[in-house]
Amino acid sequence: MTTWSLNPIFESYLVVAVAAGVLLALLAVSPNFARIDPRRRWTLVSLRLALIGLVLLAMLRPTRVSSSSRPQTASLLVLIDSSRSMQLPNGSGGRSRWDAQKELLSASASLLAQLSKQFDLKLYSYDAELHRLNSNGSIPQLPDRPEGQQTDLGTTLAEAVGQELGRRLAAVIVLGDGTQTAVEPRVEVYEAARELARQGYPLYTIAFGPSGDAVQARDVAVDGIADHYTVFVKNEISIRASVRVRGYVNQELPLQLLLEDASGGREVAGSRTVTAREDGQLIDVAFPFAPTKPGQYKLTVSVAPQPGELVAQNNRQSAFLTVLDGGLRVLYLEGDPRPEQSFLRQSLDASPDIELDFQWIDARQRERWPVDLATTLAGSKYDAYILGDLDSMALGERGLARLVEEVDQGKGLMMLGGYHSFGPGGYGNTPLADPLPIAMSRLERQNFGESVRNDLHLPGPITMLPSRDHSITRLAAGENNAAVWASLPPLPGANKFSGIKDGAGVQVLARGNGSTPLLVSGEYGNGRVLAFAGDSTWRWWLHGRQAEHKKFWRQAVLWLVRREDLTQDDVSLKLERRRYPPGVRVAFQAAARTAAGDVIADASYQATLLTPDGKRIAIQVAREGDHGLGLIDPLTQPGDYTIQLTASREGKELGTARAEFMVVDQDLELSVAAADHDQMTRLALLTQEHGGGPIAPEQLAALLEQLGNRPERFDVEVESKWQLADTPLDAWLVLVIFTSILSIEWFLRKKWGLV
Numbered sequence: 001m002t003t004w005s006l007n008p009i010f011e012s013y014l015v016v017a018v019a020a021g022v023l024l025a026l027l028a029v030s031p032n033f034a035r036i037d038p039r040r041r042w043t044l045v046s047l048r049l050a051l052i053g054l055v056l057l058a059m060l061r062p063t064r065v066s067s068s069s070r071p072q073t074a075s076l077l078v079l080i081d082s083s084r085s086m087q088l089p090n091g092s093g094g095r096s097r098w099d100a101q102k103e104l105l106s107a108s109a110s111l112l113a114q115l116s117k118q119f120d121l122k123l124y125s126y127d128a129e130l131h132r133l134n135s136n137g138s139i140p141q142l143p144d145r146p147e148g149q150q151t152d153l154g155t156t157l158a159e160a161v162g163q164e165l166g167r168r169l170a171a172v173i174v175l176g177d178g179t180q181t182a183v184e185p186r187v188e189v190y191e192a193a194r195e196l197a198r199q200g201y202p203l204y205t206i207a208f209g210p211s212g213d214a215v216q217a218r219d220v221a222v223d224g225i226a227d228h229y230t231v232f233v234k235n236e237i238s239i240r241a242s243v244r245v246r247g248y249v250n251q252e253l254p255l256q257l258l259l260e261d262a263s264g265g266r267e268v269a270g271s272r273t274v275t276a277r278e279d280g281q282l283i284d285v286a287f288p289f290a291p292t293k294p295g296q297y298k299l300t301v302s303v304a305p306q307p308g309e310l311v312a313q314n315n316r317q318s319a320f321l322t323v324l325d326g327g328l329r330v331l332y333l334e335g336d337p338r339p340e341q342s343f344l345r346q347s348l349d350a351s352p353d354i355e356l357d358f359q360w361i362d363a364r365q366r367e368r369w370p371v372d373l374a375t376t377l378a379g380s381k382y383d384a385y386i387l388g389d390l391d392s393m394a395l396g397e398r399g400l401a402r403l404v405e406e407v408d409q410g411k412g413l414m415m416l417g418g419y420h421s422f423g424p425g426g427y428g429n430t431p432l433a434d435p436l437p438i439a440m441s442r443l444e445r446q447n448f449g450e451s452v453r454n455d456l457h458l459p460g461p462i463t464m465l466p467s468r469d470h471s472i473t474r475l476a477a478g479e480n481n482a483a484v485w486a487s488l489p490p491l492p493g494a495n496k497f498s499g500i501k502d503g504a505g506v507q508v509l510a511r512g513n514g515s516t517p518l519l520v521s522g523e524y525g526n527g528r529v530l531a532f533a534g535d536s537t538w539r540w541w542l543h544g545r546q547a548e549h550k551k552f553w554r555q556a557v558l559w560l561v562r563r564e565d566l567t568q569d570d571v572s573l574k575l576e577r578r579r580y581p582p583g584v585r586v587a588f589q590a591a592a593r594t595a596a597g598d599v600i601a602d603a604s605y606q607a608t609l610l611t612p613d614g615k616r617i618a619i620q621v622a623r624e625g626d627h628g629l630g631l632i633d634p635l636t637q638p639g640d641y642t643i644q645l646t647a648s649r650e651g652k653e654l655g656t657a658r659a660e661f662m663v664v665d666q667d668l669e670l671s672v673a674a675a676d677h678d679q680m681t682r683l684a685l686l687t688q689e690h691g692g693g694p695i696a697p698e699q700l701a702a703l704l705e706q707l708g709n710r711p712e713r714f715d716v717e718v719e720s721k722w723q724l725a726d727t728p729l730d731a732w733l734v735l736v737i738f739t740s741i742l743s744i745e746w747f748l749r750k751k752w753g754l755v
Contacts, residue, residue: 002066007723009059016059023052036752047745054738063723074170075120076707077160078112080105080133081176081208082125083148084669088177090208097208097675098146101175104206104697109139111704118708119170126156128182149582149669152182154189161196169201170707171692173700174683177209178676181669183581193683202692204703205684209675218247219673220303221314222255224284227578228320229299232327232355235381236290241301241317243283245276253303257287259321260298269299294325296660298640311673313665320578320660328561329355331382335363335390335420343538344386347550352570354557357382361394363420363448370396377402384411384560389418389535391448392426401431408435408525412560417495417535419446424456424495437506437522438531439499461490462512464519464534470509471564472519472530472555475548489543494518494533521559528560547598570594571647571655578661582636586661590621590628592647592654599626603647603654612639619643638665 008016027048086098105112115121123133123140127148133140153176161172180189196203224242231237239257257270270287291297302316309315330348334341337360348356361371371394385403392400407413413435415421423444427433433440446453465485466473476484497517500508505523512518512533520531540549558564574589592603605628607619621628635641640662647654684694695703725731 002064005063005065007061007063009061016056019059020052020056023055027052036754040748040752044745044748047741047748051738051741051745054734054741058725058734061724061726063721065719065721067719073118073120074168075122075164076115076170077164077172078121078123079130079157079160079172079174079176080123080125080142081127081151082131082143082146083127083151083176083181084146085151085177085179085181085673086146086208088209088670088673091210097177100208100697102142104175104700105139105142108700108704111701111708112139115704115708120167122160124156124160126151126153126160126176128152130156130159150182151176151180151669152185153178153180154185154187154192155182157189158187158192158195161192161199161201169199171202171204171703172196173204173206173703174680175206175208176680178205178207178678178680178683179669179674180676180679183583189679189683190686193686196692197687197690200690201687202690203684203687204692205680205694206697206700207675207677207680207694208697211674211677218306218308219311219314220245220248220253220306220309222301222303222317223314225299225301225317225319228322228575230322230324231291232324232329233291233294235327235329236288237321239270239287239289239299239301239319241285241287243274243285243303244280245274245283246280247308248306249276249279249281251275251306253306255285255301255303257289258300258302259289260300262296291321291323294323296658297321297323298660298662311670313670318579318662320662324353327353327355328383328557328563329381330357330384330386330557331376332356332358332386332388333390333395334358334360334388335394336388336418338389338418338535339538340416340535341388343541343549344553346541347546347553348557350550351554352572354554361390363391363394366393366448369393370399373399373402377406380406380409380411382406382411384557385413387413387415387421389416389420390425391420392430392432397431400427404431404435404524407527407529410526410562412528412530412557413524414530414532414556414560417533419452419457420448421535422495422531422533423498424453435522435524435527435529436531437501437503437520437529438497438517439501441498444498456496458494458496458512458516458533460492460494462492462494462516462518462534463490464488464510464512465514467508467511470507470521470559472521472552472559473509474555475551484548488545488548489539491518491534491536492539493536495535497531497533528562530556530560532556547594550598551594571645571657573643573645573657573659575643575659575661578659580635580661580663582638582663583634585634586632586641588630588632588643588659590630590645590647590657591626592649600647600649600654601626603628603649605630606646606648608644610642610644612637612641621645635663638663 080101086101087096089095090097090100112121125131125133128150157174193203221244222241223244224240229237229239243253243255245253252273252275255272255274256268258266259269260266269289272285272287274283274285276283297320298318299321300316300318305312305315332345345356345358348354373395385406403413415436422438423440424446426445427436428440428444429442444456446456463486466481475481491512494512500506500517500520501522503522505521507521508517509521510519518533522529537549537552555564570593572591572593576587580586590605590607592600594600605621607621607630609617609619609632611617619630619632621630640660643659645657681694684692725734
C-alpha cells in the first residue's frame with residue numbers, strides 16, 4: 001500500500017504560494033526578449049518556468065509512504081532447570097527429576113529440530129545464573145547430574161527474555177520443579193512473568209517432582225531459635241525452639257541442647273523428648289540453662305535423623321551465646337510514675353552491663369498493699385535496689401525486712417527523694433530505718449491526700465555541689481569537676497533530712513546551696529546504702545546534659561555494688577544477625593562509648609575476620625556518622641567466623657570487641673524437597689490471555705506442534721518513507737538539475753547575443 005502527500009516548508013502552503021507569485025511576477029517583467037524571434041523567446045521562458053517549478057516542488061516536499069508485510073523469524077526459548085534439587089526423586093519410582101527432564105527433552109528432540117528451521121530456537125539451563133546451550137538444531141548433551149547450588153528462576157527468566165529485546169517471541173517454555181531458593185534474587189519471580197504478559201508473550205511451564213504433601217510426608221525440622229543470646233554468668237536463660245514433625249506421629253523424638261565453647265569442647269546442656277500427636281504438628285520446646293562461666297559459646301538444638309527422612313539438613317539449628325562476667329541487675333520500685341523515673345531508666349539502660357527491672361506499685365491501689373515481693377526477690381538475683389517515691393506501706397514490714405536482709409548480705413540500696421520517701425513515707429518506723437544513713441522521726445509522716453508539709457521538703461532552686469571527692473560525684477577530672485556541677489540546672493526541690501547518722505562509713509557526698517545535705521552514703525552489714533534527697537535530675541537531661549546524667553546514675557549503681565572501678569570505655573560490635581546463608585554480604589556496626597554510655601565520635605576502628613580454615617582477613621571499617629560500618633564480601637564457605645575489632649582514639653587503644661557468626665552449612669536446594677507446582681502454575685497463568693499456561697510433560701509434543709502450525713502470527717508490517725531531497729542522493733539530484741537548467745539558459749542567452 002502506497003500513499004502520497006505534500007509537506008510544505010514551514011508547514012505552510014501560503015509560504016509556497018507567495019514564493020510562486022513572486023517568481024512568476026519576476027518572469028513577467030524580465031527578461032526583455034524583443035530582439036529575438038518568438039521560438040527562442042518561448043524556449044527561454046520554458047527554461048525559467050522549469051526552474052520555478054523545480055523550486056516550488058522542492059518547497060512542497062512530496063512524500064511517499066509505503067507499507068508491506070514481511071515474515072519475521074521469532075524466537076522460541078526453552079529453559080531447563082539444572083539446580084541440585086533436580087537430583088531429588090520425581091515420584092515414587094526412584095527416577096530423579098533430572099532424568100525425567102532429560103527423557104522428555106530427548107523424546108521431543110525431533111520436534112524441536114523441526115521448529116529450529118522455523119524459529120530461532122534457543123536452549124538455556126538455569127540455576128543461580130542463566131547458561132546458553134549450543135543446540136545447533138538438536139538437543140545438546142546434558143551432564144549426568146545437575147550441580148547448581150541455588151535456583152533463581154525470576155532473574156534467569158528475565159535475563160533470557162531481555163536478550164530478545166526488539167525481537168518477537170513465539171513462546172517461552174520453562175521446565176523445572178518451580179522451587180525458588182536464591183538468597184538474594186535480583187528479579188522477583190512473578191515480576192519476570194508479569195513482564196512477559198505486558199509484552200504479550202505466552203509462558204508455558206512444566207513442573208517435575210512431587211508436591212509438598214507427598215515429599216514431606218516424613219520429616220523432622222528444627223527451627224525458631226534466635227541466632228544470638230546474651231546472658232550474665234549464673235543467670236538462667238531459656239533456649240526456645242520449635243520442631244515440625246511430619247510422618248512420625250506418636251513416636252518419641254529425642255532432642256538435645258549442645259553447648260560448644262571457644263576451644264571446641266562440647267557438652268550436653270539439656271535433653272528433651274517430644275511426641276507429635278498429629279501429622280504436621282509444630283511443637284515448642286524450651287531448654288532452661290544457666291551458664292557457669294563467662295565466654296563465647298555455640299548452642300545447637302538437634303534431633304537425630306529418623307528412618308525414612310529424605311532431608312536431614314534441617315534436623316539441627318545453631319545459635320551463639322555470649323555469657324557476660326560482672327553484669328549487674330537492679331530492681332527499681334517506684335510509687336509515682338514521675339519524670340525522674342523515666343530519665344533515670346534511660347540513663348541506666350544505656351550501660352550495657354546494667355540490667356534494670358522496673359516495677360510500678362500504684363498508690364491508687366493502696367487497698368491491695370502491701371505487695372508480695374517474695375517471688376520477685378527469690379534467689380537473690382538482684383545486685384542493687386532503688387526505691388523511688390514509694391510509701392513504706394506499699395512493701396509492708398515483711399517486704400522491708402527482706403530488703404534489709406539483702407543489704408546485710410552485700411546488696412546495694414538507694415532511696416530517692418519524693419513526697420512519700422524517707423520520713424514522709426513512714427520509713428522511720430520500719431526495719432529500713434536502720435540501713436539508711438539519715439535520721440528519721442516517726443512523726444515525719446506525710447499522709448496521702450494532705451497538703452505537702454513544708455517542714456519535710458525544701459523549696460528550690462537548689463544548686464547541688466559535691467562536698468568531697470568521690471567516685472559517684474566525679475563528673476569531670478580534677479578542678480573541672482566543680483565547674484561541671486555548678487553548670488548543671490538546679491533542683492526545683494528536695495527532701496529535708498532531719499539529721500545525718502554518725503555511723504561508720506556515713507558521708508555527705510553532696511550538699512544543696514552550700515549546706516543542706518542532699519546525697520548521703522553509708523554502709524550496713526556487707527552492703528552499701530545511698531540516700532538522695534533529690535527527685536529532679538531529669539532536668540539535666542532536658543538541658544542537654546545527658547552525659548552527666550548517665551555518668552552520675554551509673555557511678556551511683558557501681559558504687560552500691562562495690563564496682564566503682566568499672567568505669568572504662570566500652571567498645572561494641574553489632575551484627576544484624578548471626579546466621580547467614582552462603583553468598584550473602586555481612587555488614588556490622590562498630591561503636592565506642594564512654595563509661596556513661598556516650599558515643600566517642602572520633603574513634604577509629606581496625607577489624608579482622610577469622611575464617612573457619614584459620615585465615616585472617618583485614619576488614620575495612622568506614623566512618624558513618626558517630627559509628628563505624630564494616631562490610632564483608634559474600635562468603636560461600638560454611639562454618640563459624642569471628643570478627644575481632646579494636647577501637648582507638650588519638651593512637652590510644654580504647655578497647656576490643658568480638659562477635660561470632662556462621663555461614664550455615666545447608667544445601668538450599670536439597671533442604672527443600674518439595675516441588676512447587678503451584679508457583680509454576682501461577683507463573684504461566686499470568687500470560688493466559690496470550691495463550692500461556694501450565695502443561696503436563698506429556699503435553700509438550702502437542703504444544704510444539706501447535707507452535708509450528710501458526711507462523712502467520714509472526715508476520716510484521718514494514719513501513720518505508722521517501723521525501724524529496726530527504727536523502728543526499730535526492731538533494732544532489734535536485735541541485736544538479738537546477739544548475740543544469742540555469743547553465744543551459746545562460747548558454748542560450750550568450751549564444752543568441754542577449755548578454
